Amino acid sequence: MAAAISIRNVSRRFGETWALRPVDLEIAAGEFIALVGPSGCGKTTLLRIVADLQAPSTGEVRIGADTAAEARRKRLLGLVSQRPAVLPWKRAIDDVRFTQKIAGRVGFDPAKVLGEFGLAGHENKRARQLSGGMLQRVNIASAMAHDPSVLLMDEPFSALDEMKREEIGEWFDRELSLRPKTVLFVTHHIDEAVMLADRLLVFSPAPGRVLEVVSVPVPRPRDPSFRQDPRFVAITGHVRNLLMHRVPEGRAA
Template identity: 70%
Template sequence: MRGVTRRFGQMVALEKVDLEIAAGEFIALVGPSGCGKTTLLRMVADLATPSAGEILVGGASPRQARQARQLGLVSQRPAVLPWKSALADVTFTKQIARRPGYPSAGLLQDFGLAGHEYKRPGELSGGMLQRVNIASAISHDPDVLLMDEPFSALDEMRREEIGDWLGEELRKRPKTVLFVTHHIDEAVVLADRLVVFSRSPGRVLDIVEIGSPRPRTQSFRSDPRFVRAAAHVRGLLSGATSKRHAEG
């Protein structure tokens, strides 16, 4: 990402974002609501275009990467098909992508959905639906995984379990991950680096490197590196929020 700016009419959502992500790296985007995190992810996914600047995915444009089936997208709201079972929905993604990917039934089992494979969306809870959504996005084993608040519909315990699973899966099959979250602790446990954004218009305040190899389990929360990183990010965001309130 080089000088990426995004405007909506007169409003500037993102301003001059520069970021280089290595292959296989896990990057978390954190910042106040409305700072442009999801907008940036959507531009990488070829769902929006920069008003200025350039985004390249492995040397190609986001559109070329999407057409080559290199991208997997997990949205905040489950993008499942109401007439398909969980198993059929996950398999359908692989059929579209024409990539063998993961075994569909095994993936659902790993997500705690054993016994629910043949249920349709109307028969699943909100948390179960989001797990199907995540499974569908990664079923074709994309090179780049784009995740927009993927665990927001899950309770804390299930959120931590799936976070641990994702970390272990990325160890077995490394991917480049761009992960949007408001959950600072989750970002510190999962990511290699956290990109911290200012309030709107979104600018990069800091890039925080965790400095501990992945995967990490929830026990990492007691590690001094976790404590320092989480406190630093909270301090940055607290400053951004305080400034916004003062100006308001």
């Protein structure tokens, strides 16, 4: 069961330097939220605070009824990084089992989930025998193997070429319709965010603050043809305009 996330007045500063201005956001269970903005704007900082990998300077995060620390201890979170966090000496299926062992919980049958992720026949291959797209599928399978309520994803498709990135994104969108999760997804890629997310948090450059929360009023999973839809064009154009014509500090967005 997916869990809701509540982000209340969460900020982060290092000495006198703000890495992230205060953020308030309520995320519904099963909702997909993309964090979009330039490098150094606080996207990954916010993700790490939700993951309980970094403490906020102000505010708190709740995942369901739990604090971020409690959710981490209960293994309610799955984390997917930019680079596949696979162990080169292990087979794909062993990577998935390793996550389950660490979590102390078997959510999905490893062979079954790898098969559903398009890796049937590749379960016993090691990292060097798999393509970049396959490795990222193993990475996501490992993060989902213990059936966490929340997936936290930090630019998970950035190492892939454009065509593979779109293919994996469309595949992931379909998978979420079968295994619903609450997703927080960091990306620099505006088209990707609009294709996948229910809402986008558009960040200013450092010190990061939310310029606008942009909704994508089209049900998921979305057909690839949505990229030619006038709504897709309008939303991506609006987000680009926000990022290119930024509101000066202290003025309303």
